Amino acid sequence: xxxxxxxxxxxxxxxxxxxxxxxxxxxxxxxxxxxxxxxxxxxxxxxxxxxxxxxxxxxxxxxxxxxxxxxxxxxxxxxxxxxxxxxxxxxxxxxxxxxxxxxxxxxxxxxxxxxxxx
Amino acid sequence: xxxxxxxxxxxxxxxxxxxxxxxxxxxxxxxxxxxxxxxxxxxxxxxxxxxxxxxxxxxxxxxxxxxxxxxxxxxxxxxxxxxxxxxxxxxxxxxxxxxxxxxxxxxxxx
Numbered sequence: 001x002x003x004x005x006x007x008x009x010x011x012x013x014x015x016x017x018x019x020x021x022x023x024x025x026x027x028x029x030x031x032x033x034x035x036x037x038x039x040x041x042x043x044x045x046x047x048x049x050x051x052x053x054x055x056x057x058x059x060x061x062x063x064x065x066x067x068x069x070x071x072x073x074x075x076x077x078x079x080x081x082x083x084x085x086x087x088x089x090x091x092x093x094x095x096x097x098x099x100x101x102x103x104x105x106x107x108x109x110x111x112x113x114x115x116x117x118x
Numbered sequence: 119x120x121x122x123x124x125x126x127x128x129x130x131x132x133x134x135x136x137x138x139x140x141x142x143x144x145x146x147x148x149x150x151x152x153x154x155x156x157x158x159x160x161x162x163x164x165x166x167x168x169x170x171x172x173x174x175x176x177x178x179x180x181x182x183x184x185x186x187x188x189x190x191x192x193x194x195x196x197x198x199x200x201x202x203x204x205x206x207x208x209x210x211x212x213x214x215x216x217x218x219x220x221x222x223x224x225x226x227x228x
Contacts (some may be wrong), residue, residue, distance in 0.1 A: 011137035047217035061216045103212035104170035
């Protein structure tokens with residue numbers, strides 16, 4: 001069974017940093033594209049970043065480019081999202097997801113909540 | 119960016135058909151694939167993939183769910199609607215980056 005478990009969320013001040021983790025199990029993590037998706041309450045879903053299986057390619061939405069870094073440790077089956085220079089508009093629940101062949105998101109974690117406020 | 123437009127809400131009687139639409143601001147199809155996918159998000163839960171590539175049922179999803187469409191117009195159909203289906207439904211395109219989602223359609227039981 002595919003399992004994705006996010007952690008690392010919390011309350012942080014604007015301008016500070018947080019690092020999210022997503023522990024994966026039940027599938028061949030090193031063979032899969034992965035993504036982070038966020039959802040600001042009570043809004044809809046917003047793709048944040050994606051990474052290829054070998055981490056050669058990474059992609060970001062414009063609003064996080066230069067501030068967020070997606071990475072992965074295939075030996076440990078963990079996906080990361082380093083979030084620097086946090087802004088209030090980054091407040092959201094952050095989900096990690098596996099990407100299918102056409103970049104559908106075929107499995108999701110339960111999410112971790114990030115709140116950015118002074 | 120490709121904008122996906124969904125109606126905000128839909129109320130359907132139990133046992134009837136629900137039809138949820140998603141319109142893209144430009145084509146999300148090629149000659150080979152339709153890069154459109156559908157998700158269900160129940161209150162307090164993470165999203166779940168229902169349909170991928172416009173019409174393919176995801177693993178373990180009941181056959182009451184189906185998808186259709188190509189180009190810019192896509193439809194998710196639930197027939198018959200059950201009480202378990204109360205949720206918000208999102209479409210998502212992967213034709214180009216950034217990956218984008220519709221704003222969601224909240225399904226209510228009439």
